[in-house]
Amino acid sequence: MNQNDIIKWLRKNLFDTWYNSILTIVCVFLLVWGAKSIFTWILFIAQWKVIAVNLQLFLVGRYPEQMYWRIWVSIFIILGLTSVTIGSLVKKIPNKWLPLGWAISFPIILWLIGGGLGLQAADSNLWNGLLLTLVMAVTSIVISFPLGVLLALGRQSKLFVVRNFCILYIEIVRGLPLIGILFIAQVMLPLVLPDDITLDRVLRGIAGLTLFSAAYLAENVRGGLQSIPRGQFEAGKAIGLNSIYIMLLIILPQALRAVIPALVGQFIGLFKDTSLLSIVGLLELTGISRSILAQPEFLNRYAEVYLFVGLLYWVFCYSMSLISQRLEKQLNIGQR
Structure with missing residues (x-):
């Protein structure tokens, strides 16, 4: 031009x-x-000293310094798997071992961060800042996704008890605000558990996020299931598959493929919803920001602190969006 x-x-x-x-x-x-x-x-x-001085608090909170190597190992694992995943998406070469690698890495990373089984335990009360936000968001996503799929399948079940239980659960949870569910998880959950079972605040927060997200994921998956033509089910019957195999091998993969944009949008929303955990006393990214602003030397530095926090949220949300777009392009979603 x-x-x-x-x-x-x-x-x-x-x-x-x-x-x-x-x-x-x-x-x-x-x-x-x-x-x-x-x-x-x-x-x-702007006085960016508040960010430089408190960068450690923003990122890992009060996590013990002698255990920082665990975080570095976890980051190395995540970056390695991410680079392989991006390479596979760019080259459009499917790698059947990637899902297994991600599945194995999840409990390994939780073990490294939390300790136990030979490692010194790290008190979950010391998990703060971005570390706690990522742990709670990823854990809630990993648990709520299969739970949401089961709820979606249960809502379409022909069994009266299963179908109506799933409908009741989904409609009740979707009718409640997330902050109410978080308070219920923090206050009511310990009352219904046996006396010999105790859950710390982090686990109760994860439970609240998981129960809330699963209901919305179930509706997203149900929309995908309803978009699959009836002929797909009949074709599976024609080749001799039973209903379970038809659902697992034919219907469900197509349904999940169709609703990838909605699922990623729900995951992004869940990641941002972790900011509400500060209201119930957990010092995730937003909660640790409020603690930093309470320091006498950094009073009224709201703009600098919340701009930095907003940037961190944007980086992770935009990264999920880019991965979703690349996956949609590879799978030709939206094209006939």
């Missing part, structure tokens, strides 16, 4: 009439003024 083409495009789209010309000039002025104000504040006015 040469200079003449650019001038023609500007005249056609931005300066074709006198009022469009005025509107364009005003918008450009506002954009320049806004950008100048923002960069001036970022570079010369």
